[in-house]
Amino acid sequence: MKYLRFILVLLTVLLTGNTVLAEVPGPVIPKGNADKCVLPTQEMRLHHMEKILHQRDNTMHKGIRTTKFSFKKCITCHVVKDDSGKAVTHKDKRHFCNSCHSFASVKIDCFDCHASTPTSKSTKSNAGGKP
């Protein structure tokens, strides 16, 4: 009976492997609204969190607001609109960040505080500087 365990495992794999190991459709990631991103796609896929975290510390503590890794710019360029032309928020599966994150099952913390869609220009004064 020492083969019993082996047989049980083999049976389990054979009977359920069909579903478990089946081809799951990959995430559908919407294209951004420019020719290319600020970094090559594969590099962004691997390192976007590092860039975001570094930028956030720079902006928060030093007031450095470079546009290359500006979070606002990411959101604006990667906006996804629904059929009526309204930008979808992070709660929607079609949102750029959500489309991959929900597939990878990685919770996004950013949009608890950050707007996930570009917001219309406020009435802020622009004396001497660009937004």
Place this chain on the structure above:
Amino acid sequence: MNNQDSSSDGISRRKFLAAGVVTTAGVSIASGVSLLSIAQAKPADQSVTDKQRWGMLIDTNKCAKGCTSCVDACNHENGLDRGDEQHSRPDQKAHWIRKVELKDKATDHTVSLPLMCQHCENPPCVDVCPTGASFKRKDGIVLVDKHICIGCRYCMMACPYKARSFIHEELNNQLDYAPRGKGTVESCTLCVHRVDTGGTPACVEACNTAGHKAMYFGDLKDSNSDVSKQLKIHSSTAIRADLNLNPGVRYRGI
């Protein structure tokens, strides 16, 4: 050593040194002058420094009782009036700036003033924050780094001006330059998103637009700024000055 000025040999050592000093001095002064002229808007890719300290002077003699232009402007600027916080009770809703009306018990003299984060030089909220989320930028603006705020509310206990608010529910209508979220603490940012690009805070702008012109904003370390000149002319004080926190916001007339 031969110190004679010999024009036939070209420029002498003394003349060269003198020219060099003058040129260097001229370049330094010129660049200093040009830096001063764009002191308001620093380049976006440069860090803020402690060469500037942002502050405000509020002239309560000009502050109109019953007027809430500054409060409305702040709420609009930072997205507090976009329909969020539907579930929170009034005592739970966020306030970044508020109008306060006071009466002197001994003389019956009344005065009104706006009250917001005082951006202290020695902020108690920064001292007590366990993670360092409450911090003071080099240019004096006191902010909450909501990325590392754990929502313990100790800074709210410590603030002598009750300037901070806690977000009691999920928010969905944030403006992209003013992130705010459930479970973190927030307060007046001195409109840092405007200031960093050379603008003035929304409350000051609104007060000017409304015609009261009771609020001055500027660089406290620049003796030529409006606010510094005003502070020099008339006496002003800080609220709870005895705490020695040296706030960046000062008041005239209380």
Place this chain on the structure above:
Amino acid sequence: MKKINYLEIEGWSGKLLGLLAVLGLITLAGLGATYYMEHHGHYVTGMNNQIVWGMPHVFAIFLIVAASGALNVASIGTVFGKTIYKPLGRLSALLAIALLAGGLMVLVLDLGRPDRLVIAMTYYNFKSIFAWNIILYNGFFAIVIVYIWMMMEGKMHNYYRPAGIVAFIWRLILTTGTGSIFGFLVARSAYDAAIMAPMFIIMSFAFGLAFFMLIILIGYPCMGRPLGDKTVKTLKNLLGVFVGAVMYFVLVYHLTNLYGTEHHGVEKFIIAGNTEFTKIFWILQVLVGGILPLVIFYSKLSNSRKWIGLGALLVLIGGIAQLYVIVIGGQSYPLEMFPGMEVISSSFGDANAYHPYSPSLAETLLGLSGIAVAILIVVLGSKVLAFMPTSLADKEVDPHSKA
């Protein structure tokens, strides 16, 4: 002195299972309440932008303060060499860890972003007494666990005294830190006093010992193990001294505030106001938590264990009331920003004479579950390992007994 035998709780009696079930239910209720509060946000609680620390913090700080004091019994045996306390050392240390775990659980679960606890453990602002407390609490766990191990492990017998001394000093620093959470706040009239730290130390002595006494007064009869009068009397007398000392510190705190005119506002609010805090202060904190236990402990009533147990329970009730007055009352009294001025109107509540607070069920359940978790840890710990002596009869523990 005879060698003390320690034994785990034997068997799974109906009483034990019943107790575990009740404690488990309360704990689950507290965890459910936490999920509810975290999911919706704090708008479902009674806390707001004026009363930022509520019922959960009252219970959490109460438990944390009691935790450090619960170690006292072990310290008196280990550090000061009093023989009659020595058999109680293991249980005292277990209770200390259990109460601290319960208190910290409540504190952490009430955070606005409890998912960021890792950040609290990795980003430290060393000027913050809160940050120091996080280090002190974690260190306390480690040190007391080592202390327990050395008490239990025969081979480590020579080292348990240094461990006990380290634990004793550590908990004094820890409780000083806890009191300083309030003492260091210059903003509020009720805090900003150096006496907060030593007052918390003496409160810890009283609450910790009261918890300990209740555990053995209820636990030993339930287990059918003998508990001698000498132990009960010694602990009772000690608790009486501690309760008296707490009263003294409270008296000094209020007298000092009454002397300085600047503090008259908050003093009137607490001791002679027309809010619930005045009633809680006089009836629950002073009468129930102070005077009644002293009467019980120093009169003929102290001959009955039931009365002593009641006295210990009253001390705990008074302790929660005291923390309620400190934590909530201190926030309810408005900030004194404009001395000599009256606030006619403000859109952020500055004009209120006081800020009311009515706790929601969820936050109270969370607070209570902290106590349940603490007792659960003590009971389960004692079931698994030998924390409690088989007998605390006089002839076993009393150094002067004739046996």
